[in-house]
Amino acid sequence: MQRLDIGRVILSENDRCALENGDLLAEKRLVCFNLISSPGSGKTSLLVRTIQALAGQVRIGVIEGDIQTDLDAQRIRATGAPAIQINTQGACHLSATQVNGALRQLPLDQLDLVFIENVGNLVCPGAFELGENGKIVVLSVAEGDDKPAKYPGIFAKARAMLVNKIDMLPTGAVDFDMDKAQHDARRLNSQLAVFPISARTGEGLDLWCRWLKDQVTQIRAAGR
Amino acid sequence: MQRLDIGRVILSENDRCALENGDLLAEKRLVCFNLISSPGSGKTSLLVRTIQALAGQVRIGVIEGDIQTDLDAQRIRATGAPAIQINTQGACHLSATQVNGALRQLPLDQLDLVFIENVGNLVCPGAFELGENGKIVVLSVAEGDDKPAKYPGIFAKARAMLVNKIDMLPTGAVDFDMDKAQHDARRLNSQLAVFPISARTGEGLDLWCRWLKDQVTQIRAAGR
Numbered sequence: 001m002q003r004l005d006i007g008r009v010i011l012s013e014n015d016r017c018a019l020e021n022g023d024l025l026a027e028k029r030l031v032c033f034n035l036i037s038s039p040g041s042g043k044t045s046l047l048v049r050t051i052q053a054l055a056g057q058v059r060i061g062v063i064e065g066d067i068q069t070d071l072d073a074q075r076i077r078a079t080g081a082p083a084i085q086i087n088t089q090g091a092c093h094l095s096a097t098q099v100n101g102a103l104r105q106l107p108l109d110q111l112d113l114v115f116i117e118n119v120g121n122l123v124c125p126g127a128f129e130l131g132e133n134g135k136i137v138v139l140s141v142a143e144g145d146d147k148p149a150k151y152p153g154i155f156a157k158a159r160a161m162l163v164n165k166i167d168m169l170p171t172g173a174v175d176f177d178m179d180k181a182q183h184d185a186r187r188l189n190s191q192l193a194v195f196p197i198s199a200r201t202g203e204g205l206d207l208w209c210r211w212l213k214d215q216v217t218q219i220r221a222a223g224r
Numbered sequence: 225m226q227r228l229d230i231g232r233v234i235l236s237e238n239d240r241c242a243l244e245n246g247d248l249l250a251e252k253r254l255v256c257f258n259l260i261s262s263p264g265s266g267k268t269s270l271l272v273r274t275i276q277a278l279a280g281q282v283r284i285g286v287i288e289g290d291i292q293t294d295l296d297a298q299r300i301r302a303t304g305a306p307a308i309q310i311n312t313q314g315a316c317h318l319s320a321t322q323v324n325g326a327l328r329q330l331p332l333d334q335l336d337l338v339f340i341e342n343v344g345n346l347v348c349p350g351a352f353e354l355g356e357n358g359k360i361v362v363l364s365v366a367e368g369d370d371k372p373a374k375y376p377g378i379f380a381k382a383r384a385m386l387v388n389k390i391d392m393l394p395t396g397a398v399d400f401d402m403d404k405a406q407h408d409a410r411r412l413n414s415q416l417a418v419f420p421i422s423a424r425t426g427e428g429l430d431l432w433c434r435w436l437k438d439q440v441t442q443i444r445a446a447g448r
Binding site: 039119142147153173 | 370
C-alpha cells in the first residue's frame, strides 16, 4: 500500500498556489507582507497607523483574515485604503487559495504594497506560505517576554518583529523585559529587524515606516 | 475511488483516546478542566494563584502544553503541585494521546483536580477533545473585547470564561468594554459562567475558586 503524508499533500497544494500568488505580485510589481501574531496584539491598529503615516508615499491595500466578522476590514476601509475580508469559518490560518481570491478583488494596479493580516494565531499561520515577500511578527508586551522562546517557529522565519503596546511599560501593568525578548528572538533569527512600537500613541512608528519604505524600494528594484 | 475525510479520521482517532482518558479520570474520581487561551493571557499565573488559594482544600495536578520549553511546568512545580510538561514540537494544540501519556505520569490517586494548560492558541485547541469535564477559556483585557465575536468557537464551547488582567483597566492602557465581551460571549453560550479576575493582584479569584470547588463537588457527586 502506498503511504501518503497528508500534511505534505495539503502543504504542497498550498505551496503551488503560493507560487502563483508570487507570480501575480511580481507581474504587478507589488510588495506583500504577511502579518502574524496572537489575537489582540494590535495588528489592525498598526495597519491603520501605518496607512495613515505613509499616505501619499506608499499605496497600501489590505487582505484581512478572520474566523468571523468583517470588523477589521471596516477599520481599514475607514482610512480610505482598499480592504478585502476573508472569513475562514473556523480555520486557524489563511491559505494561499483564499489569498489568491482576495488579491484578484483588490485594485492591484493602484497599489505598491499589500498587507495580509492573518488570523490571530502565533502558530499555524507561520506554516502556510501565501506567496508573500516576507512575514512580520507582532508581539505585544502584554503577552510576555517569553513568547519567542515558547513559540519559536514564527520568530525564526520572520523578517521583522514589532513589539507593540510599549505605552503599557511605564504604567507598571506588565512585566516585560525588552532585552530578553529581543535576545531570544535574535538567537533564533540573527537577521531579524526589531521595532518597539505603540500603535496606540504612535511611538516608534517612524522607524518602522522608514524600514517599510526601504523594503518596498529594495524588493521592487530586485524584481522580487 | 473511495474518498476519505482526513480531518474526520484524525479527529476520530483523537476522540477514541479522549474517551479512554475520560474513563481513566472517572475511575480515579478526578475532575479535569482544559484551559484554552491566546498566548500570554495569563493561564500559568492563574493556575499558580488557584493552586495557592485552594491549598489544603483541592489537590491539583497540572499538565502543561507548550511548543517548546518547560518554563510553565517549572512555575507550577514551584508551588509544590505536580506538573508534567508536554512539548508539542511545533503542533498548535494538545492531542488526547499526549494527555494520556501525561496523566499516567501524574500521582492520580493523590489528586482531586487536573488542569490541562493547552498550547496558547484561541482556535485549534477547541477542536480537540482531551477527555476533560469542561473547557475554560481565558481572555485578557489586553486582547480586546471583540475576541468572542471574532473567535466564537471556543467561547461557544466553554464552561467558563475568565477575563484576566482587570488590574490593567484603571491604568487606561487598554480599551475594553466588559459588558460587550460578556454579552457577545453569552450570545454564543447562554450557560457560560464569567469571572473578571486579575491573576496578578488576586482580584476576583475568590469567586472563581468557589465556583471551581463547587464544580469538583458536583462532577464527583454525579460520577461524571
